[in-house]
Amino acid sequence: MADAENPKAVAGDNSGDTAQRVAAGELKSFIERVERLEEEKKAIADDVKDVYGEAKGKGYDTKIMRRIVALRKMDANEREEQGAILDLYASALGVTGVFL
Amino acid sequence: MADAENPKAVAGDNSGDTAQRVAAGELKSFIERVERLEEEKKAIADDVKDVYGEAKGKGYDTKIMRRIVALRKMDANEREEQGAILDLYASALGVTGVFL
Amino acid sequence: MADAENPKAVAGDNSGDTAQRVAAGELKSFIERVERLEEEKKAIADDVKDVYGEAKGKGYDTKIMRRIVALRKMDANEREEQGAILDLYASALGVTGVFL
Amino acid sequence: MADAENPKAVAGDNSGDTAQRVAAGELKSFIERVERLEEEKKAIADDVKDVYGEAKGKGYDTKIMRRIVALRKMDANEREEQGAILDLYASALGVTGVFL
DNA sequence: GGAAGGAGCAGACGCC
């Protein structure tokens, strides 16, 4: 029964083997669980899209909304650091009025 | 009450305005709905990761598994696309098997 | 010779027609020109990637570099407008220290 | 000379420093190379557009053409992917035609 | 307004 614990090691004892059949079924099961979850994930992603659509219908600028969401997710420290590096580069290049 | 319909036009009549307060609350609500959904989405993404982890624990090669999932998705997409193309051909050229 | 000018109108005079054969060849030619150009385009995209890679090798932060490139491409007016709207929303939400 | 190797670490020894000046020139060079390549890429994209325009002028349906191009690309990718997957299967499971 | 292509980003793998 070592094969059940090491599905990769079935090569050699081919054709008509039950262990392999089991392993294949197990693999299929994993794959289908993943696919099911991916579908759920996509459904939620669509819900998000709907919310933005509803907001857009009320006149809000969704692009800005997305940036706000991203901002709130972003760690304050990192935000600060990013800005500092950007300022440095921008001044080095002589880009004026940068607010990234 | 025009402000309620045009949330972007609140600039000018600032500070202490009720319309703006309402709009801000509405916006906040949208933002929070999005954030809630994003959390759910992340939870599912973590579940996916767990499934792969479990499979890996049983000796499966997750890289292969991911390619299988991707391939099955591609197959589905392309099958669909194939059908669409054939329909287009049929209606546009009245020809089957021109050079593809 | 109307068929040569209206390749979509060949339906009806099917099977063994030379005009159709010509049209198919012409179409194939167009397709191949497009595919050739797409290859060139991809080659250049790879070159861009190489430049970023070289810069990264010298210690530059490519993420910032990309934003700089995007900024320089962006119209100044639009930049200004974007910032104004964002400031408005940000103050409405009480987000502090926003520089997007 | 550490600054030359770590362009991000120039903060602090500002204004009038030669190392920074050099780094800025180097950065500018990278940026401009990227921008030049992006221009070339855009030129080719315009060429593609021209080809489609020419085809459209001859009566072809560009929507169909685009789908053909996309399909041929997908076919190529997937054919490649199929082969890779099969190889992986062969080595990992010792199985062909398990459930795909 | 909807679809298609491109760019940016996050997550996963492999190396050190």
Add this chain to the structure above:
DNA sequence: GGCGTCTGCTCCTTCC
């Protein structure tokens, strides 16, 4: 076990 790299996904923009 952490970091750097890289592929895949999502989002944005442009064109129709």
